[in-house]
Amino acid sequence: MQELLLLLLPIAAASGWLAARRSMRTDKGECVGEAGPVYFRGLNHLLNEEPDKAIDAFVEMLEVDSDTVETHLALGNLFRRRGEVERAIRIHQNLIARPALTREQRAQALLELGQDYMRAGLFDRAENLFRELKETKLHVRPALRNLLVIYEKERDWVSCLETADQLENLTGEKMSLQKSHYHCELAQAASAQGRAADAAAHLKRALLTERDCVRANHLQARIAADQGDHTTAIRMLRQTAEQDAGYLPEVLPEIVSNYRSLGDLQGLRTFLTETSGSHPGAGAELPLADLIRETEGEGAASEYLAEQLAASPSLALLLRSIEMNSRLPDSQSSQFVEGLRPHIRRLLDDKPTYQCVQCGFAAKTLHWQCPSCRSWSTLKRRSLIEAES
Ligand SMILES: [Zn+2]
Incomplete structure (x- = not known):
C-alpha cells in the first residue's frame, strides 16, 4: 500500500x-x-x-x-x-x-x-x-x-x-496436443450420450491431429471392450503403454480385466510376468500375485510377494503381503502385521500420486489438464518422475 x-x-x-x-x-x-x-x-x-x-x-x-x-x-x-x-x-x-x-x-x-x-x-x-x-x-x-x-x-x-x-493460423505455433485433447473431450461426451459414431469420429480426428495421442487410443480401446471385442482392446491398450511407458499403470488394470473377460489366464500370466520384468513398479506385481493365488494357492502367492518385496520394496507390495500373510494359518506374526496395516494404508492414501512436470502441482487423480498451470498432458505418476530423476 x-x-x-x-x-x-x-x-x-x-x-x-x-x-x-x-x-x-x-x-x-x-x-x-x-x-x-x-x-x-x-x-x-x-x-x-x-x-x-x-x-x-x-x-x-x-x-x-x-x-x-x-x-x-x-x-x-x-x-x-x-x-x-x-x-x-x-x-x-x-x-x-x-x-x-x-x-x-x-x-x-x-x-x-x-x-x-x-x-x-x-x-x-x-x-x-x-x-x-x-x-x-x-x-x-x-x-x-x-x-x-x-x-x-x-x-x-x-x-x-x-x-x-x-x-x-495467426502465430504459426502448433497446437496439435491441445487439439487432440479437445477431440478426446468431445469423444468422451459423445460416448456418454450414446453417440458411438460421433465418438469414433472424434477419436479418429484426435489421432489425425496427434498421431501418438495415448488418450485417444485408450478411449478407442474402451469402446472396443464395451462392444465385447476384448482382443482388440488388449492390443490397443498395450499399444498405448508402448507409446508412453508412463501411461502403463493407467491402462494395466484394464488390460487385466480384458484378459479376464476373454478367460485367457495364460495370456494374462505371460503379459504380467513380462511387464513386471520390463517395468517393475508399474503395477503388474499385485495382479500377478492374485493370479498365482488363484492358480497355485496362498503359499505360492505369498512366496512370490516376498521375492518382489526383497527386489524392490513398495508400500503397495507390503500391504498386499500383510493381507496374504494374515490369511495363512499358524501365522504368529499376523497380529503384529495387522497392527501395521492402518498406518501403511494411511501412508498410501496421503501420498499424492501424480505431479505436473511443468509446475509441480500434486494430485491424487490423473488430470489431463493441469488445474494449476493449465498445461495439457503434464501430470505424470510420481513414482515414475522419481525413478527418472
Ligand atoms: Zn502444472
Whole structure:
C-alpha cells in the first residue's frame, strides 16, 4: 500500500498541476495556483492513515486525456497485479467510457478490462470483451489466448478447437496436443450420450491431429471392450503403454480385466510376468500375485510377494503381503502385521500420486489438464518422475 501511495502522490500532484496550468491558460490574468480540493482531500486521508480513501481520491482526480491514458493503464495494471481487481475494473471502465480515446487506446483498455474480469472470475463479461477485440483486429493474439482459457473452463470444446485453429493460423505455433485433447473431450461426451459414431469420429480426428495421442487410443480401446471385442482392446491398450511407458499403470488394470473377460489366464500370466520384468513398479506385481493365488494357492502367492518385496520394496507390495500373510494359518506374526496395516494404508492414501512436470502441482487423480498451470498432458505418476530423476 505504501509503495502505491508513493507512486500516486507525485502523479496526482502533477495532474493537479496540469489542471491548474490549463485553467491558468484559459482564465487569463487569474492566477490559479492551487492543486484542487480533491488533492487535499487525498492528502488529508493520507495524513489520517486512511490509505484506501487516499488512493481513491488520487485516482479520481486523474483526468483522462491523451496525456494520462498511459498512467491510467499502468495504474489499473498495478492494481490488478496487487489483487485489487475492483479498483482495476473501475479505472479501466472509466477509461473505456471516454469518447476521446484513439482506436488503439480503447483496444488496450478493453484488453486490460478483460484481464481484470478474468482475474475476478467474471468469465462471461471477459468473453464478450475478448470477442469484441477479436472483431476490431487489435490485440487479437492475447484476446484469442484468453478466449481459449475461458472456453476450456466452460468445457466448450468446439469453441476451443475453432480458437486453437485461429491461433495456429495467426502465430504459426502448433497446437496439435491441445487439439487432440479437445477431440478426446468431445469423444468422451459423445460416448456418454450414446453417440458411438460421433465418438469414433472424434477419436479418429484426435489421432489425425496427434498421431501418438495415448488418450485417444485408450478411449478407442474402451469402446472396443464395451462392444465385447476384448482382443482388440488388449492390443490397443498395450499399444498405448508402448507409446508412453508412463501411461502403463493407467491402462494395466484394464488390460487385466480384458484378459479376464476373454478367460485367457495364460495370456494374462505371460503379459504380467513380462511387464513386471520390463517395468517393475508399474503395477503388474499385485495382479500377478492374485493370479498365482488363484492358480497355485496362498503359499505360492505369498512366496512370490516376498521375492518382489526383497527386489524392490513398495508400500503397495507390503500391504498386499500383510493381507496374504494374515490369511495363512499358524501365522504368529499376523497380529503384529495387522497392527501395521492402518498406518501403511494411511501412508498410501496421503501420498499424492501424480505431479505436473511443468509446475509441480500434486494430485491424487490423473488430470489431463493441469488445474494449476493449465498445461495439457503434464501430470505424470510420481513414482515414475522419481525413478527418472
Ligand atoms: Zn502444472
